[in-house]
Amino acid sequence: MTGIRRSPTACDNMNHRRANAPVPHCPQCGEVVNRDLARRQCSNDQHAVSRRQGSVFCVGCGVQLIIRRV
Numbered sequence: 001m002t003g004i005r006r007s008p009t010a011c012d013n014m015n016h017r018r019a020n021a022p023v024p025h026c027p028q029c030g031e032v033v034n035r036d037l038a039r040r041q042c043s044n045d046q047h048a049v050s051r052r053q054g055s056v057f058c059v060g061c062g063v064q065l066i067i068r069r070v
Contacts, residue, residue, distance in 0.1 A: 023059035030057035030064060 011029040015021040021034040027050070040060040050058055051065045058065055 025057055025059050025062040027055035027057055027059050030062050032062070 011026060011031065013026050013028045013033075015023060015026050015033040016031070018033070020036075024032060024034050024037040024039055026033050039062065042058055042060045042063070046060065047058055047063070047065055054066075056064065056066045
Protein backbone atom coordinates (compact mmCIF):
# COMPACT_ATOMS: atom_id res chain seq x y z
CA MET A 1 0.00 0.00 0.00
CA THR A 2 1.28 3.46 -0.83
CA GLY A 3 0.50 6.74 0.83
CA ILE A 4 1.10 8.38 4.14
CA ARG A 5 2.02 6.12 7.00
CA ARG A 6 -0.08 6.97 10.03
CA SER A 7 0.46 6.09 13.64
CA PRO A 8 -1.81 3.37 15.00
CA THR A 9 -5.11 4.54 16.43
CA ALA A 10 -7.80 2.89 18.52
CA CYS A 11 -10.44 4.28 16.14
CA ASP A 12 -11.76 1.86 13.51
CA ASN A 13 -12.96 4.54 11.06
CA MET A 14 -11.56 3.93 7.57
CA ASN A 15 -10.56 7.58 7.09
CA HIS A 16 -7.48 6.89 9.25
CA ARG A 17 -6.25 4.37 6.65
CA ARG A 18 -6.83 6.53 3.58
CA ALA A 19 -4.03 8.56 2.03
CA ASN A 20 -6.53 11.24 0.93
CA ALA A 21 -9.46 11.22 3.33
CA PRO A 22 -12.37 13.31 1.96
CA VAL A 23 -12.89 15.10 5.30
CA PRO A 24 -10.50 16.96 7.62
CA HIS A 25 -11.64 15.24 10.85
CA CYS A 26 -12.76 11.74 11.82
CA PRO A 27 -16.48 11.56 12.75
CA GLN A 28 -15.81 8.92 15.42
CA CYS A 29 -12.78 10.24 17.33
CA GLY A 30 -12.31 13.84 16.10
CA GLU A 31 -8.65 13.39 15.12
CA VAL A 32 -7.34 15.17 12.05
CA VAL A 33 -7.27 12.67 9.16
CA ASN A 34 -6.44 15.04 6.29
CA ARG A 35 -4.29 18.07 7.09
CA ASP A 36 -4.47 19.28 3.48
CA LEU A 37 -8.16 20.17 3.79
CA ALA A 38 -8.92 23.48 5.46
CA ARG A 39 -10.78 23.43 8.75
CA ARG A 40 -14.13 25.06 8.13
CA GLN A 41 -16.49 27.07 10.27
CA CYS A 42 -19.68 25.03 10.63
CA SER A 43 -23.15 26.27 11.50
CA ASN A 44 -25.50 24.90 14.15
CA ASP A 45 -27.69 23.57 11.33
CA GLN A 46 -24.78 21.57 9.89
CA HIS A 47 -23.98 20.21 13.35
CA ALA A 48 -27.62 19.19 13.82
CA VAL A 49 -27.52 17.21 10.56
CA SER A 50 -24.28 15.50 11.62
CA ARG A 51 -25.80 14.58 15.01
CA ARG A 52 -28.84 13.04 13.29
CA GLN A 53 -26.47 11.01 11.11
CA GLY A 54 -24.81 9.66 14.26
CA SER A 55 -21.46 11.46 14.04
CA VAL A 56 -19.84 11.93 17.45
CA PHE A 57 -17.55 14.67 16.06
CA CYS A 58 -18.02 17.18 13.24
CA VAL A 59 -16.00 16.18 10.16
CA GLY A 60 -15.58 19.84 9.18
CA CYS A 61 -14.37 21.49 12.37
CA GLY A 62 -13.70 18.60 14.77
CA VAL A 63 -16.01 19.79 17.56
CA GLN A 64 -17.66 17.08 19.70
CA LEU A 65 -21.35 16.79 18.85
CA ILE A 66 -22.52 13.84 20.96
CA ILE A 67 -21.30 12.67 24.33
CA ARG A 68 -20.56 9.01 23.83
CA ARG A 69 -21.81 6.58 26.46
CA VAL A 70 -19.23 4.14 27.73
